[in-house]
Amino acid sequence: MKKNKKTDLDSNMRQKEYFHGLTLVPGMWVVVRLDGRSFSKFTQKNFQKPFDAAFKNSMVKTAEALMEDLHGFYGWTSSDEISILLPPTWAGYGRSLEKTLSLSASLAGSTFSLQVGEAVQFDSRIWLGASLEDVLDYFLWRQEDSARCALQGWAYWTLRQSGKSAQEVTRMLNGTDAAFKNEMLFTHGINFNSTPLWQRRGVALYRGQAKKQGFNPLTHEEVLVQRQVLMQEDQLPMKEDYRAFLLQRLSQAVSHPTSRNP
Ligand SMILES: Nc1nc2c(ncn2[C@@H]2O[C@H](COP(=O)(O)OP(=O)(O)OP(=O)(O)O)[C@@H](O)[C@H]2O)c(=O)[nH]1
Numbered sequence: 273m274k275k276n277k278k279t280d281l282d283s284n285m286r287q288k289e290y291f292h293g294l295t296l297v298p299g300m301w302v303v304v305r306l307d308g309r310s311f312s313k314f315t316q317k318n319f320q321k322p323f324d325a326a327f328k329n330s331m332v333k334t335a336e337a338l339m340e341d342l343h344g345f346y347g348w349t350s351s352d353e354i355s356i357l358l359p360p361t362w363a364g365y366g367r368s369l370e371k372t373l374s375l376s377a378s379l380a381g382s383t384f385s386l387q388v389g390e391a392v393q394f395d396s397r398i399w400l401g402a403s404l405e406d407v408l409d410y411f412l413w414r415q416e417d418s419a420r421c422a423l424q425g426w427a428y429w430t431l432r433q434s435g436k437s438a439q440e441v442t443r444m445l446n447g448t449d450a451a452f453k454n455e456m457l458f459t460h461g462i463n464f465n466s467t468p469l470w471q472r473r474g475v476a477l478y479r480g481q482a483k484k485q486g487f488n489p490l491t492h493e494e495v496l497v498q499r500q501v502l503m504q505e506d507q508l509p510m511k512e513d514y515r516a517f518l519l520q521r522l523s524q525a526v527s528h529p530t531s532r533n534p
Pocket residue numbers: 307308309310311312313315316319320321322323324325327328351352
């Protein structure tokens with residue numbers, strides 16, 4: 273009698289874990305996108321504006337940790353966001369939505385916090401794509417957004433650093449287009465097109481093959497072995513050239529799939 277009550281309670285309570293059964297739709301490409309929480313405020317004190325190479329390096333380290341843990345196909349980071357691409361065959365965490373979101377967000381938060389010595393959080397969301405073409409569109413979309421935000425950031429901080437208040441600058445830039453911002457920067461001696469590419473186009477992480485020094489225990493000889501390594505690209509192309517870059521990198525990942533799932 274007592275046992276039954278306990279079983280009833282157990283199944284009753286588990287039924288109330290409403291979202292636990294949700295899984296990533298089978299056969300779809302998945303992107304996990306993470307974004308720093310309130311980073312506008314967090315970056316105010318300790319980082320150069322609008323961009324800081326140390327901040328970018330901590331974001332890259334965080335993206336690397338996610339690529340390793342989730343066994344991602346391709347990773348991309350810009351500003352305070354990270355996208356990790358997972359293939360349709362991905363079987364990590366039984367494709368559980370809750371686990372993928374919560375574990376990716378907690379890994380990003382802990383990795384970045386250890387990098388900067390302060391507790392920060394990331395949110396995490398899922399994007400699903402039906403085809404490789406969808407995936408290419410996704411990454412072109414994020415890159416376009418990154419370029420737009422970089423121009424806005426440069427325009428905003430250039431005016432602020434010239435002595436104007438936040439209110440004044442917001443009013444001056446409200447409703448202005450890219451040409452206006454480019455010209456304004458030019459009058460302040462800044463050519464936006466000469467700013468580092470990682471600021472405008474983001475940084476990519478992908479899997480490539482590299483020869484590494486190894487040791488053959490049978491012959492006791494040093495040998496060169498082909499290993500899969502994580503490569504970083506800070507000089508990404510844009511638009512159609514980026515599409516071609518992605519296609520090439522993703523085809524390589526498909527032909528050399530990662531052997532494990534988290
Ligand atoms: N100083 C500095 N700030 C940066 C750098 N990269 C990103 N940021 C900041 O990160 C912010 C990211 O924008 P959002 O994600 O829209 O803003 P948020 O404050 O994080 O807001 P939520 O994501 O909604 O929580 C930018 O507005 C910048 O203030 C950097 O290299 N240097």
